[in-house]
Amino acid sequence: xxxxxxxxxxxxxxxxxxxxxxxxxxxxxxxxxxxxxxxxxxxxxxxxxxxxxxxxxxxxxxxxxxxxxxxxxxxxxxxxxxxxxxxxxxxxxxxxxxxxxxxxxxxxxxxxxxxxxxxxxxxxxxxxxxxxxxxxxxxxxxxxxxxxxxxxxxxxxxxxxxxxxxxxxxxxxxxxxxxxxxxxxxxxxxxxxxxxxxxxxxxxxxxxxxxxxxxxxxxxxxxxxxxxxxxxxxxxxxxxxxxxxxxxxxxxxxxxxxxxxxxxxxxxxxxxxxxxxxxxxxxxxxxxxxxxxxxxxxxxxxxxxxxxxxxxxxxxxxxxxxxxxxxxxxxxxxxxxxxxxxxxxxxxxxxxxxxxxxxxxxxxxxxxxxxxxxxxxxxxxxxxxxxxxxxxxxxxxxxxxxxxxxxxxxxxxxxxxxxxxxxxxxxxxxxxxxxxxxx
Amino acid sequence: xxxxxxxxxxxxxxxxxxxxxxxxxxxxxxxxxxxxxxxxxxxxxxxxxxxxxxxxxxxxxxxxxxxxxxxxxxxxxxxxxxxxxxxxxxxxxxxxxxxxxxxxxxxxxxxxxxxxxxxxxxxxxxxxxxxxxxxxxxxxxxxxxxxxxxxxxxxxxxxxxxxxxxxxxxxxxxxxxxxxxxxxxxxxxxxxxxxxxxxxxxxxxxxxxxxxxxxxxxxxxxxxxxxxxxxxxxxxxxxxxxxxxxxxxxxxxxxxxxxxxxxxxxxxxxxxxxxxxxxxxxxxxxxxxxxxxxxxxxxxxxxxxxxxxxxxxxxxxxxxxxxxxxxxxxxxxxxxxxxxxxxxxxxxxxxxxxxxxxxxxxxxxxxxxxxxxxxxxxxxxxxxxxxxxxxxxxxxxxxxxxxxxxxxxxxxxxxxxxxxxxxxxxxxxxxxxxxxxxx
Numbered sequence: 001x002x003x004x005x006x007x008x009x010x011x012x013x014x015x016x017x018x019x020x021x022x023x024x025x026x027x028x029x030x031x032x033x034x035x036x037x038x039x040x041x042x043x044x045x046x047x048x049x050x051x052x053x054x055x056x057x058x059x060x061x062x063x064x065x066x067x068x069x070x071x072x073x074x075x076x077x078x079x080x081x082x083x084x085x086x087x088x089x090x091x092x093x094x095x096x097x098x099x100x101x102x103x104x105x106x107x108x109x110x111x112x113x114x115x116x117x118x119x120x121x122x123x124x125x126x127x128x129x130x131x132x133x134x135x136x137x138x139x140x141x142x143x144x145x146x147x148x149x150x151x152x153x154x155x156x157x158x159x160x161x162x163x164x165x166x167x168x169x170x171x172x173x174x175x176x177x178x179x180x181x182x183x184x185x186x187x188x189x190x191x192x193x194x195x196x197x198x199x200x201x202x203x204x205x206x207x208x209x210x211x212x213x214x215x216x217x218x219x220x221x222x223x224x225x226x227x228x229x230x231x232x233x234x235x236x237x238x239x240x241x242x243x244x245x246x247x248x249x250x251x252x253x254x255x256x257x258x259x260x261x262x263x264x265x266x267x268x269x270x271x272x273x274x275x276x277x278x279x280x281x282x283x284x285x286x287x288x289x290x291x292x293x294x295x296x297x298x299x300x301x302x303x304x305x306x307x308x309x310x311x312x313x314x315x316x317x318x319x320x321x322x323x324x325x326x327x328x329x330x331x332x333x334x335x336x337x338x339x340x341x342x343x344x345x346x347x348x349x350x351x352x353x354x355x356x357x358x359x360x361x362x363x364x365x366x367x368x369x370x371x372x373x374x375x376x377x378x379x380x381x382x383x384x385x386x387x388x389x390x391x392x393x394x395x396x397x398x399x400x401x402x403x404x405x406x407x408x409x410x411x412x413x414x415x416x417x418x419x420x421x422x423x424x425x426x427x428x429x430x431x432x433x434x435x436x437x438x439x
Numbered sequence: 440x441x442x443x444x445x446x447x448x449x450x451x452x453x454x455x456x457x458x459x460x461x462x463x464x465x466x467x468x469x470x471x472x473x474x475x476x477x478x479x480x481x482x483x484x485x486x487x488x489x490x491x492x493x494x495x496x497x498x499x500x501x502x503x504x505x506x507x508x509x510x511x512x513x514x515x516x517x518x519x520x521x522x523x524x525x526x527x528x529x530x531x532x533x534x535x536x537x538x539x540x541x542x543x544x545x546x547x548x549x550x551x552x553x554x555x556x557x558x559x560x561x562x563x564x565x566x567x568x569x570x571x572x573x574x575x576x577x578x579x580x581x582x583x584x585x586x587x588x589x590x591x592x593x594x595x596x597x598x599x600x601x602x603x604x605x606x607x608x609x610x611x612x613x614x615x616x617x618x619x620x621x622x623x624x625x626x627x628x629x630x631x632x633x634x635x636x637x638x639x640x641x642x643x644x645x646x647x648x649x650x651x652x653x654x655x656x657x658x659x660x661x662x663x664x665x666x667x668x669x670x671x672x673x674x675x676x677x678x679x680x681x682x683x684x685x686x687x688x689x690x691x692x693x694x695x696x697x698x699x700x701x702x703x704x705x706x707x708x709x710x711x712x713x714x715x716x717x718x719x720x721x722x723x724x725x726x727x728x729x730x731x732x733x734x735x736x737x738x739x740x741x742x743x744x745x746x747x748x749x750x751x752x753x754x755x756x757x758x759x760x761x762x763x764x765x766x767x768x769x770x771x772x773x774x775x776x777x778x779x780x781x782x783x784x785x786x787x788x789x790x791x792x793x794x795x796x797x798x799x800x801x802x803x804x805x806x807x808x809x810x811x812x813x814x815x816x817x818x819x820x821x822x823x824x825x826x827x828x829x830x831x832x833x834x835x836x837x838x839x840x841x842x843x844x845x846x847x848x849x850x851x852x853x854x855x856x857x858x859x860x861x862x863x864x865x866x867x868x869x870x871x872x873x874x875x876x877x878x
Contacts, residue, residue: 060790062794062795063785063788092782134782136781137821247768249768249790328688329686329862330688330866343575344574344688346574347532347574349501350500350503351500380502380532382577424862427776428859
């Protein structure tokens with residue numbers, strides 16, 4: 001029984017959050033190509049009317065983009081007011097100029113917000129920045145500056161454009177990803193809203209230390225203590241964004257940021273609050289739903305598989321086994337064909353760092369969410385169930401795989417996609433058409 | 440200056456080796472499909488007329504096929520006489536029955552060889568066995584038994600059919616892979632011949648302990664001490680088969696076996712011999728040429744990339760960086776498009792376990808074997824070289840990538856392929872056509 005309900009409004013559902021997006025042609029200068037494909041918005045602002053407690057989780061890739069470095073630093077402060085985000089350019093592998101540009105985006109945003117009367121004067125480090133798009137190309141700062149001002153102007157006129165922002169952060173995504181929930185904390189209504197983007201280069205390994213091209217922005221009007229918010233976000237990410245994989249590539253830009261402005265006026269939540277579980281549960285739900293939207297919209301994918309490993313010696317080994325399977329090219333192509341090829345799954349587990357005994361492994365398939373498992377192998381040996389019996393399960397858009405290693409209590413669940421010809425076509429680009437070359 | 444020359448004859452070039460292959464329809468019983476595609480030979484014997492010193496390297500996958508277990512055990516003996524090998528069925532994930540069948544193949548071979556007068560009576564454990572094909576299906580032993588007898592009969596009549604054997608071990612391979620070399624050891628001519636197969640599920644990690652679907656069989660008439668042969672094979676594999684990857688999947692069946700029968704009558708080679716280097720050099724060459732043939736024939740591939748990592752803190756980290764890049768779905772798809780996407784390469788190195796400093800990394804491209812490197816990034820920043828300058832390099836069938844991490848002396852070279860739509864089509868199978876489902 002969930003203690004919250006899903007509501008509309010996405011990141012603008014919580015009190016006191018404004019959001020808007022504009023088109024400022026960020027791709028053009030980088031690629032030499034114009035905006036023939038239509039003016040998809042590419043720069044967005046998310047602003048809290050009141051100072052907000054901030055928490056962030058960022059890619060653990062050693063090569064991390066300038067905006068990630070800037071946001072990770074600014075997320076360590078006690079409060080923040082705004083997030084500026086762009087698509088079309090990841091500002092990654094751009095060296096010192098990249099850092100200057102990411103800093104520049106926070107300064108320009110702080111200045112524009114106060115000059116348009118959206119906030120009082122705020123320092124640049126109360127602004128966080130997220131970027132996604134092509135790697136290795138410097139930001140077209142003239143366009144960005146113009147976009148930030150245009151977006152601020154728009155925010156004053158029309159404060160609630162969550163849908164436009166969810167669209168502006170899309171790159172290879174085919175649909176917006178947004179959600180909001182509402183629940184009660186001591187009689188007060190509290191809301192959490194979230195948007196995200198991501199379709200390729202997806203296997204986030206978010207850590208709280210400074211170390212995507214998955215971006216997620218979460219707003220809440222909960223009053224919450226900073227340390228508790230950070231911990232709650234870490235817990236939620238580990239159960240959601242850190243459990244998805246599309247292609248096994250961890251991006252240089254993965255970012256999850258949450259702003260909590262306290263306007264719900266609930267009694268401030270901390271790690272001792274009676275209601276802390278309610279908040280955590282709602283935040284987990286928001287993050288997991290957003291994470292699943294990413295897998296379902298994975299580049300070129302045709303199926304989503306929920307892979308459940310149990311019986312590993314410990315959870316670390318369960319995770320290792322799960323990632324080996326979920327990132328095996330041969331397993332993923334078999335999923336594409338609707339082939340219950342448990343031999344390839346067993347093979348991938350065998351080369352993972354999980355210690356296993358082949359003669360103990362069970363591998364079975366079920367419809368999504370069902371506990372009626374049809375086993376392909378038990379104790380490492382074929383069950384002899386004929387292939388066509390698996391077809392109704394394994395040719396569905398979503399299904400579950402259940403692996404029991406029978407070695408201990410370690411468990412891990414991962415949401416993965418198949419590997420299709422379309423994924424390859426989409427990502428291979430064509431050197432004769434530079435605009436086709438992906439980030 | 441090489442101390443050896445390439446000759447014809449493959450595994451039958453060394454003195455005293457016989458080889459033949461027959462069709463015995465090993466696939467049929469497993470899949471319910473007949474042999475409409477023509478009678479491609481699927482069972483082969485390689486026999487030494489004299490007792491041979493034996494060495495083997497086998498998959499380090501914890502899930503290893505029955506024939507691997509049997510061969511690894513028999514390779515520990517001081518001598519062997521024959522190898523029986525089949526395609527169409529990997530005899531993997533087949534439990535106790537699989538072990539009985541693999542043992543059965545060695546027994547049937549030993550019996551047939553003596554009954555047809557090819558050897559005196561030999562014990563079953565002087566026979567090694569290799570299998571490749573579908574996983575999780577038990578061997579059709581009636582067909583196998585008939586094949587072994589037919590093949591032995593053929594061997595007596597016609598002893599030198601190396602080409603047929605190279606063909607018989609093919610599965611998704613599109614061409615035979617064979618080589619032979621000749622060199623002098625103290626005035627005596629010595630020969631090494633080799634064949635191999637492999638196109639998918641290729642990232643061998645061979646170890647000498649019991650721990651493909653790459654199979655390689657090497658024959659030599661060198662007189663050689665057992666311990667030295669084992670070490671020489673280990674060295675050669677680490678510089679060849681262990682440095683290739685097609686799809687990053689390590690098979691349950693990877694096997695390399697060498698038989699050395701001493702008929703060249705050279706003074707016996709050991710680790711103190713003056714000529715040990717010559718033998719090692721020739722064996723390295725044979726293994727590397729065979730390994731490269733595997734990558735060039737990788738399933739659906741369109742390009743082969745030689746990726747050279749240097750400047751890592753140590754060779755372990757260099758290898759980790761190389762494997763992360765060579766197995767990144769995004770890097771491999773960019774190679775498919777001829778896209779010099781060094782950003783994706785840097786990103787993959789960033790999430791590898793190699794410690795790097797982004798601001799020190801150089802990434803460049805050259806024609807295959809050339810030292811004229813065109814850099815995409817230096818010290819972590821774009822060189823600004825326009826894309827079209829890279830095109831003549833990166834759209835070639837083979838090219839080299841040079842990465843310098845500038846952190847130490849660690850080096851690693853890996854031969855990798857791109858990821859294409861054809862790879863996916865080939866491996867996804869189709870559950871409505873069980874015969875299409877791969878191993």
